[in-house]
Amino acid sequence: MNTTTLAAFLTVDLLLVFTPGADWAYAIAAGLRDRSVVPAVAGLIAGYAGYTLLAVAGLVVIVASSPTLLTALTVAGAGYLVWLGWGVLRRPAALAASEETMGSSRLQIMLRGVGISGLNPKALLLYFSLFPQFIDPATGWPVAAQTGLLGTLHMTACAVVYLAVGVLARTVLKTRPAAARAVTRASGTMMIVIGGVLLVERLALAG
Numbered sequence: 501m502n503t504t505t506l507a508a509f510l511t512v513d514l515l516l517v518f519t520p521g522a523d524w525a526y527a528i529a530a531g532l533r534d535r536s537v538v539p540a541v542a543g544l545i546a547g548y549a550g551y552t553l554l555a556v557a558g559l560v561v562i563v564a565s566s567p568t569l570l571t572a573l574t575v576a577g578a579g580y581l582v583w584l585g586w587g588v589l590r591r592p593a594a595l596a597a598s599e600e601t602m603g604s605s606r607l608q609i610m611l612r613g614v615g616i617s618g619l620n621p622k623a624l625l626l627y628f629s630l631f632p633q634f635i636d637p638a639t640g641w642p643v644a645a646q647t648g649l650l651g652t653l654h655m656t657a658c659a660v661v662y663l664a665v666g667v668l669a670r671t672v673l674k675t676r677p678a679a680a681r682a683v684t685r686a687s688g689t690m691m692i693v694i695g696g697v698l699l700v701e702r703l704a705l706a707g
Contacts, residue, residue, distance in 0.1 A: 502639070509634045509650060510657070516626065517657045525585075525690040526616050527666040530609065537666030543613020543657050544662055550618055552651030555627045557646045571703075578699035580619050581590040585691030627651070 523544050530540030617623055635646045 503657060505634055505636070506649075506653070508593050509630075510653060512630065513654050514657055514661075517654075517661050520690070522620060522691055522694050523658065524665055525661060525688070525694075526613060527662040528669040529688070530613075531666030531669035534609060537663060537670070538618050539609040539661045540613045541659060541666060543610035543615075544617045545613075545659050546610065547614045547617030547620075548623060548651070548655050548658060550614075551623055551627050551700075552648065552655065553630060555647045555651060558644075576619050578695040580695070582692050582695040585688040585695065587688075589685055589688040589692075626654075 526540055526544065527537060531537045533539065631647060631650050634650060635643055637643055639646075
């Protein structure tokens, strides 16, 4: 695997990572409502680490080729996003008390992040459809090693971008409580909409 291939992968991957979605919404919500965005982002990355391990083991192909598993994963992920988004809407950020947290331990915040990225079928499709385009068995690198490298690069890009998103959300909106509440509501709404779209898409395909 040469540097040209890696550069091409990073270009495509960064375009996807910079596209706002459920991960962004959770990073923004965490940035506005918790002392640190690290637990939330760590959870998101842990979910992608799970996908990377599946991809390296070759299990991702089995899951992606099973309509039943994909449907179950999508329904679970969509339901989780809707539930989490509704929770955000019920408790919009209020930065007047800077010490107020999301009302959860760091572990709970991290586990929510794992659920968002780990139950997102779009991540499975990303690993299944994007990675093979940049893997070349003829290079002499084992396919598992190439897959692991691409997964590591993706997780690194996600960590950098999501940390920046969470920190900027907190610092830029810190003195703007009304704007913070509006952004939080938008984030919660985004989670619900994404969950609904994923659910409709998968049920339509299953039908």
